Amino acid sequence: MSNNKSSARQKIRYRIRKKISGTSSIPRLTVFRSNSDIYAQLIDDATGTTIAAASSRQKDITAQTAPKIDKSKMVGEAIGRKAGELGVKKVVFDRSGYIYHGRVKAVADGAREAGLEF
Numbered sequence: 001m002s003n004n005k006s007s008a009r010q011k012i013r014y015r016i017r018k019k020i021s022g023t024s025s026i027p028r029l030t031v032f033r034s035n036s037d038i039y040a041q042l043i044d045d046a047t048g049t050t051i052a053a054a055s056s057r058q059k060d061i062t063a064q065t066a067p068k069i070d071k072s073k074m075v076g077e078a079i080g081r082k083a084g085e086l087g088v089k090k091v092v093f094d095r096s097g098y099i100y101h102g103r104v105k106a107v108a109d110g111a112r113e114a115g116l117e118f
Contacts, residue, residue, distance in 0.1 A: 013097035020092050021045040029079065029118065030094040031107050038072045038103055040079040040111075042091065052086060054078035072106035079107075080114020093118045 022028030027042040039055040056062070056071045058078065064071065083091065091111070098104045112118075 009097040011097075016094060016097065020094060022092055024051075025088075026090045026092060027051050027083075027088060028094050029091040029111060029116070031096055031098065031104050033096075033098055033103055036068075038068070038075055038107060040075050040107055042079065042083055042086075042088065051088070052079060052082040054082060069103055069106050072103040073110040076107040076110020076112075077114045078110075080111040080116045083111075084115050089115070090117045 020028060022043050022045045024044045024046060027044050030041050030043055032039040032041075037056045039053070039057075041053045042051040043049070044051055054075050056068070056075050061071055061074050061078070064074065066074075083089075093108060095104050100108070108118075
């Protein structure tokens with residue numbers, strides 16, 4: 001079945017989202033991974049708004065000729081810098097059903113290096 005993997009990830013994603021949510025002081029850092037790019041957002045679930053976002057499609061990251069895992073770390077550092085500018089130090093990490101490995105882990109490591117705590 002071609003849809004089995006994505007439906008399994010969706011179930012995991014819903015199970016995670018039942019347990020965690022972000023506030024304005026401690027937002028949720030969520031990650032979306034496509035085959036070619038990776039996106040990160042800081043979300044305030046109380047109001048349902050995105051506070052900050054970063055992706056591997058930004059001009060400064062796209063200009064780099066680096067493997068996807070290195071670009072993912074740059075995305076984590078970018079979201080960490082934006083959070084710092086907004087005065088956010090702590091976040092709740094939402095891996096969106098992806099295994100905490102590879103590019104998802106690289107985003108988390110980059111965000112931690114930029115000063116975020118989770």
